[in-house]
Amino acid sequence: MIADRIIEQGTLTTQDGRTAVEVRIPWYRALPGSCIAGARLTVDGVAAPEGSLRWTMNNRTFSFEELVDEAGQWWFPLDSAVLSGELPVPDRDAEHEVRVDLKLYIPYIITDHGVLHIEEHDTKTMKVAQR
Numbered sequence: 001m002i003a004d005r006i007i008e009q010g011t012l013t014t015q016d017g018r019t020a021v022e023v024r025i026p027w028y029r030a031l032p033g034s035c036i037a038g039a040r041l042t043v044d045g046v047a048a049p050e051g052s053l054r055w056t057m058n059n060r061t062f063s064f065e066e067l068v069d070e071a072g073q074w075w076f077p078l079d080s081a082v083l084s085g086e087l088p089v090p091d092r093d094a095e096h097e098v099r100v101d102l103k104l105y106i107p108y109i110i111t112d113h114g115v116l117h118i119e120e121h122d123t124k125t126m127k128v129a130q131r
Contacts, residue, residue: 007023013129014088014089018089021083021100025084037105039102047087048086056082059080099122
């Protein structure tokens with residue numbers, strides 16, 4: 001729905017072989033953690049291994065398996081979450097193509113096929129942020 005704003009420009013970081021980027025919800029209402037069905041992080045065409053992906057929101061970090069039952073933590077439209085994974089970025093000074101794919105369930109919209117499931121994607125070009 002708001003796919004071109006998923007990736008926060010200038011938030012690409014990398015440390016000890018782990019790469020992260022801040023992401024915004026592509027929806028107009030808050031969603032509980034259990035509605036974040038999955039994500040993918042790709043830098044320069046290389047995807048972080050699925051099992052290494054972590055989702056951080058509200059200062060708590062989850063694997064996607066842990067998010068399945070997470071109803072106590074919510075992702076709000078004004079808050080960024082952090083998607084990270086084991087993915088080394090060798091050249092900190094170069095421009096990198098960063099892609100994020102998100103899968104979300106919208107629990108209050110029921111279709112003929114069940115709860116609404118959306119998949120959104122965003123790609124941005126940026127350098128590794130200097131921190």
